[in-house]
Amino acid sequence: MTMTIGITGSIASGKSTLTNYLRKQGFQVIDADAVVHELQAKGGKLYDILVDFYGKKILAPNGEIDRQALSEQFFSDKTVRAEVSTLQNTIIRQELLARRDDLLQKHEVVFMDIPLLFELDYQSQLDQVWLVYLDPAQQLERLMKRNNYTEEQAKKRIAAQLSLEEKKKLADQVIDNGGELSATYEQLDDLLEEIRHVEK
Secondary structure: OEEEEEEEOOOOOOOOHHHHHHHHHHOOEEHHHHHHHHHOOOOOOHHHHHHHHHHHHEOOOOOOOOOHHHHHHHOOOOOHHHHHHHHHHHHHHHHHHHHHHHHOOOOEEEEEEEEOOOOOOOOOHEEEEEEEEEEEEHHHHHHHHHHHHHHHHHHHHHOOOOOHHHHHHHHOOEOOOOHHHHHHHHHHHHHHHHHHHHOO
């Protein structure tokens, strides 16, 4: 029996901590952000689409997309953001699901780390969804520190996603990442034990 499990959270909730741990345990993890970076690289399927929309102002001197410039443009205009998102998300979804299907040929369990899992309705493609949860105040603090954002910049990016409280209601499992790392890993180990039991 094969199983696909989605890992999601919100910006700065600590998904990468979990996915790194899963990889160390020998599990296959598809990182949606990494796939997007590949697709947005020069020659990638999304590169021309983004340059057509935003022009050369989103390009770095080497011709690659400047992620900071793209982010600023993307969040500055809601109407354009919606149009670009629709185009991007169609291509990204096709790529992610193709990679998942390939991995399921060889592995019984595949994890998919998808930041906007609920917002883009990926749950219908998954057997379970695990949410990495963080108290909203901690989330704001971590994002400001990690990205060197002002409070206003951080709140703007958090507001562009469903709140963690909303996601909590939709998830099958919730992993609290607000305490010690060992406590996070302990929760994860319990969930992995359940999966291994199902596999047998």
